[in-house]
Amino acid sequence: MSLVAEAFVSQIAGKVPFIHVGNQVVSELGPIVQFVKAKGHSLSDRLDEVQKAEMKAYMELVNNMLLTAELYLQWCDEATVGEITHARYGSPYPWPLNHILAYQKQWEVKRKMKAIGWGKKTLDQVLEDVDQCCQALSQRLGTQPYFFNKQPTELDALVFGHLYTILTTQLTNDELSEKVKNYSNLLAFCRRIEQHYFEDHGRGRLS
């Protein structure tokens, strides 16, 4: 379980996360979950069919809204792109590769946004969508410790990964993390998982 949860923190970067097991390398969430399941560990076995359907639906909601919003903010918002993303994305590579790869990635992301209809969205509209998504997650979570009551599932890992990244990554404007902070139960959820599963690393970045 901690394997899956840990693998999330750098999900935005693309093909990461991946895990090495012996000779095999498995990348990205879906395949990793399947792989771990095949090894006999699964978080969602005790859910019934309707709950599994709900879980998959909420995971798609997070992918659809949060992930796309994160990509938008990183690559389509000029301020963030100029100050942070270009430098960070190109940093492992020598000149001129760093610029070329960064521009190429930006072009790809913009194409994708246009194809799914986000090309014409303004930053405010994107933030509103994120707010709607967080509201839905918050209502679903309610006062329970995890999304499906007592035990965490893949959905908890996915939501934690995204929210933690949003809350702890420094960007030029803090509006995205402010949106998330409006929902106290989501904040408490992140803190609880961080303390419970990551306490040995001594990280306490969520204050």
Added chain:
Amino acid sequence: MAAPLELSCWGGGWGLPSVHSESLVVMAYAKFSGAPLKVNVIDNTWRGSRGDVPVLATEDNIVSQPAKILNFLRKQKYNADYELSAKQGADTLAYIALLEEKLLPAVLHTFWVESDNYFTVTKPWFASRMPFPLSLILPGRMSKGALNRILLTRGEPPLYHLREVEAQIYRDAKECLNLLSNRLGTSQFFFGDTPCTLDAYVFGFLAPLYKVRFPKVQLQEHLKQLSNLCRFCDDILNSYFRLSLGGISPAGQETIDANLQKLTQLVNKESNLIEKMDDNLRQSPQLPHRKLPTLKLTPAEEESNSLQRLSP
């Protein structure tokens, strides 16, 4: 609220009020929430735009895209989700995301990318509803848009290959259909007894897949096996869309049913008569004797006899 609301959308066929998923979502929502919409079907005159269909026009607003149109209708107090709890509202968002991520790519592929389907069904249908030079350009553009959407959301940069993603998107779509079927179970609608936004979306995506006749039908076959989803589509069509279908009105339907009944009765009577005759023949003692004379016919005569019998 009194201002007339006009919706421009693609027309219908195969028993549907519209074959375009997004148009169907809006039409269904309007029926569920009681919004008085005047539907303008796009035809091959130059009236109206074809860009961002469906488009809702009021006195001072033009709204496009189903999500925005539904939001607008809700603000005008046509709200089909009035009785939903907060959690059900959240579930609605989640399931809509599931539909868009998992089902939509395969539906787009079935309609616009699969060549047999596109060239024999989709392109002629849409081209017949566009004025001349547009009918040559616009369907191709729509097809390319669909392909782009599939590749960019599912393919691997930088060289996007369709073949890699085809199998995956159909697998995902079948799984999504199974999930929807599990969630619907035996209830009439997704949240209780009255339809709401989620029902409109599911109907909008499933009904064209269910009803349109395609040459390549793997996803349709899968859907047809999920009987509760088929029943869901048929229920909505019968309850909310029957009168406006422009085909057969209920009175006409009744006379057809009555005629059918008469015909069935006639056929039954005939078959009863034939059975009785058959029984009589079997019981009659003359039958074995009758067979002997026919055996004496020469092959040529037998052949001419059988030929005579066969001629109309």
